[in-house]
Amino acid sequence: MSWTDERVETLKRMWAEGQSASQIAKELGGVTRNAVIGKVHRLGLSNRNEDGAADPAPEAKPEPKAAAPKPAPEPKAEPKPAPAAAAAPQPAPAEPEPATPAPAANNFNRRPIVPAGQPLPPQPSANEISPEALANVREVEKKARKLSLMDLTERTCKWPIGDPATDKFWFCGLPSAPGKPYCEAHVGVAFQPMSSRRDRRR
């Protein structure tokens, strides 16, 4: 694979969008993230520093996991439902397959990338979670690995526990089922089959 104009263009665009090198590499195909980073440096766009302003902004790495406007072969960013408390959270009342909902990202970018909508609009809470599942969740919370945001990966449970306004806040962090955002127990309460009450007739 070589850096054709088109590929370089894609690289530039995605890099400008804040995509990570690995994401870009995946999109392009045939190259590793190292190749992408190498190219980025050679192109001289390692940082989007506009010269002149010697503005020391040492701490500024939001690591935007923004959703791509156009290319979305593999949605990476997963929205973090924020159940009010550990009490009765119902992040995703789902019916079909909530594989990867909307990219409600936490993006503090300079340029508009994400419309930034409501983080958690619909909370019908018209579900009844089985007492067993709830008890299970309670139990699981005791075993939570208490991961920080940084430690979350695609295979760690992203169920929030505690009050985000305090420092008593962390994520479950237990091993999550492949492709699922939560561990077994939390998947159970997060994705309800939608019909706690089966309509008798129609």
Added chain:
DNA sequence: CCCTGATTCGC
């Protein structure tokens, strides 16, 4: 352990 970008250096 997962990930990120940065740098080096033989090709």
Added chain:
DNA sequence: GCGAATCAGG
């Protein structure tokens, strides 16, 4: 110019 290996870090 290229990118794997390595480094430094969250």
